[in-house]
Amino acid sequence: MQQLMPIGLRGLLPDDITAVIFELSAYFRGICSKVLHVNELDHMEKSIGITPCKMEMIFPPGFFTVMVHLVVHLATECKLGGPVNYRWMYFIERYLGKLKSYVRNKAYPEASIANSFLADECMVFCSRYIExxxxxxxxxxxxxxxLDHTQSKMVGQDSSLFPSVGKSLGKPANFELSHLEKLQAHRYVLYNCDVVNPYLKEHASNLKRKRRDRRLTPKDIEQIHNKEFLEWFRQHILHLEEKNGSDSINEDIRWLARGPLEFARRHRAYNICGFRFRAKRILDIIEIDYYGRFSVR
Known part of the structure; x- marks a missing residue:
């Protein structure tokens, strides 16, 4: 009522009706603020008396019950009791509704609530010791x-760069990446990995050193990166392996330099961080493997 009702009614009703409802929503939004000022409460206390008069010209007489009249005294109650968020009754009413659902025999409601509450407490106590x-x-x-047991075996050894997070739903569909898709995926991964940043800076310094006759702008360096960095990075890692041995290069760097596989898996839905993401029919959630180890989601 405080936030969503003005948005939902905007443009649906005539302006004279929505103006009254907006005044009522603003009144509730003011008294439910975390910080209350006495002068603002005095102003709301004076203005709220006119709002029910305007509502009487719109709504039928049966709408006006004692609860509608109670709105007039809420600002005065805030001056006496303080902020509303310290006096919410929603969670208490929700718990009372839960106790009311325990009633099975309406002739003995208290006994039904007591027996159901005791049974629930016993089940909770026993469930803490059952594995x-x-x-x-x-x-x-x-x-x-x-990840369940079968998925953990399929994933294999986790990578420090691409840890296994989330859970895919349904059977994945394999498809072949085009040359452009593979290039874009490889480029996106390299540009968003912190371990590749030193190599990007080294490649930029090499470009500036080779082209001293021309002053390269950041935009020029970015364009050259998009064209030449992938091949330069792969050749540079191979040269370092031949020079210093394979143990001198981090294993994750070596896999990144080689690039992704030509085949990827497509999922219809994916659970991650407590949320479920469903993809459209064309823009499915794609999982690209880096030689069977890394996944880009």
Missing amino acids: GFATKHNKPSRNDDS
């Missing part, structure tokens, strides 16, 4: 993103 069974304390969430 291997799904209870309400250890059951996975609706959008479970933890």
Whole structure:
């Protein structure tokens, strides 16, 4: 009512009706603020008396109950009791609704609530010492993103650059990457890895050293990076391996220099960070493997 109602009613009703509802929403938004000022409360206390009068010209008489009249006294209550967020009753009413759902025999509601509450407490206590069974304390969430046993075997050894996060849904579909898609994926990964930044700076310094006759702008360097960096990075890593041995180069760097595989997996949905992301029919969630080890999601 405070935030969404003005947005939802905008343009749906005549201006004279929406103006009154907006005044009421602004009044509730003011008294529900985290910080309250007495002078502002005095102003709202005076102005709220006119809002019900305007509502009487719009709504039928049956709409006006004692709850509508209670709105007039809310600003005065805020001056006496302080901010509203310290006096919310929503969670208490929600818990009372839960206790009310325990009632099975309406002739003895208190006994039904007591027996159901005791049974729930016993089940909670026992579930803390039971392993291997799904209870309400250890059951996975609706959008479970933890890897199961079969997926952990398929993923294999985790990489420090691309750790296994999230959980794919459904059977993946394999497809072949085009040359442009493979180039764009490889370029995107290299430009967004911190371990590749020193090599980007080294390549930029080499360009400036070779082309001393021309002053290169950052835009020129970026264009040359897009054309030449992938091949230069691969040749540079191979040269370092031949010169210093394969142990001198980090394994992740060597896989990044080689680039992704030509085949990738496409998923229809993916759970990550407690949320489920569903892709459109064309723009599916693509998982690209770097020689069977790295995944770009």
